[in-house]
Amino acid sequence: MTTLKERKGAQQESSNPKLERSARRRESWRGFFHAAPAYVYLTVFFTLPLLIVFVFSFASRSRTGRPELEGWNLDSWARLGEPLVRTIVVRSFTMAIFNTLLCLLIAYPFAYWIATRARQSTRTLLLVAVLIPFWSNFLVRTYAWRMLLDSDGYITQIGEFTGLWGRMLFTAPAVFIGLVYGYLPFMVLPLYAALERMDWSLVEAGRDLFASGPKAFRKITLPLSKPGIIAGSILVFIPSLGAYVTPDILGGAKTTLLGNYIVTQFGSARNWPFGSALSGAILFVMLLATVAYFRTGGRTV
């Protein structure tokens, strides 16, 4: 058995290329060996299922709704252009984009506030305070809003008392509130990470050079926190595009989003190929967003 010391010695011995090469090969094999179990597992239970979705999006549908692989066609993909589908797609994208923007609008000053206005020790505490509701069950958190927004819920009572709003449950605003509530922490954490790491002496330098506060923010702080903005936006946008639980519990027939529509295809509508095509479309958007993220030099979370 070779020890780590031998490996290290072999690496340093650059005068012997043959030994170096064999050490590198052994090194490479060890790395693969460690990854192998997870690699195999994810290939079997993630990559292959992902490919199957695309395969079945071209399948035809039998009378019982089960997909049949004979008779390949593009019907399911063509259906993505139907008016109803287009309405749902547009609605989902609108909802996801607005959710991302609102989360950014709330989370940026919030993360900035924690990163710059709290003491070091308090900062960790405040961050934990954000994490706790974040990790408690998503379903339970959504359910809480169902209680608050129903006809005798507190939010509705406040709205009726002030005359500003009525019962919001089963409408688009309710879904919107639920989405912001569900995904806000996804935005806070990367933003905080980016702002926390920032070199604040740059801002001071900017101010010394007579930049106004807003200008220093726009020219220094904002660009430096861009990785956090991008990471947070992707982390909010993608899951809200596929949201299912929130619109299911808080929304109604007029707020069906892509996630619900897909579930319907695998449930009552019994059209698995069409459901696969819809999922495939989401996966495609997701992969595009991820590639864009890595291209902008992300991976900072």
Add this chain to the structure above:
Amino acid sequence: MTLHQGAVARPWVERILAINGWFVFAFLYLPIMVVVVFSFSGSSNVGIWGGFSLRWYDQMLGNQQLMNALKNSIVIALWSTVIATVLGTAAALSLDRYRRWVGRGAFDGLLYLPIIIPDVTMAVMLLLWFTQTGLVPLGRTSITLAHIAFNISFVAIVVRARLAHMDPEMEDAAADLYAGRWQAFRRVTLPLILPGVLGGALLALTLSLDDVVITSFVQGPGATTLPVYVFGLIRRSVTPEINAVSTFMIAISMVLVLGSLGFQRRSEKDD
């Protein structure tokens, strides 16, 4: 560095920052608190306070279906956590310790996908996989296999963060003292990354206990989990019993999260 990083802004900006901050905390906590408070209300009307009572908890404990679902949840969570922790830790080691091996880049990317993919798409993928290959019948096993698939990634990320803080020279030092590879891992690496491993495991446990969408797709007859059962209840109607179950679930995840953060924080202090 002063308390205020960056310059102190104009008073109204400072005020907006503070108001927004407290608003976010209120926004995050008030809804959960309403659920917790009303789980102790004696009234059978969800939104009306009917005096302190534990009757809904009593009803919860007497609900056989619910207790079965809870048992399934625990068994599935434990199995998926143990397996995902072993695989995820090995995966983190392979990425952190070995910089060059065939397929490393692809593996690195693959590891992130289960985290960002929407639940619904992953659920659809796995449902098609299980039903079309027919290798595993839908039931507790298929749920466990699905949970492992998303938990590996989360464990790997937490452990990798811990490994990044660790000095690889430690292992070399062990090797200098004639420790074999396994011995070096067992005696040096593992104790040092243990807080990360345990933190990742608790996170995996939480995620498994919380999952609704993926589980509801790959579940089989008679093998549902607690969140999926509760989801069914919520879709039908809102009852005070759901408040009690919700409070119970919040308590579980809170204990697990605080435990996970505790492990990770202790690991930071050691550095």
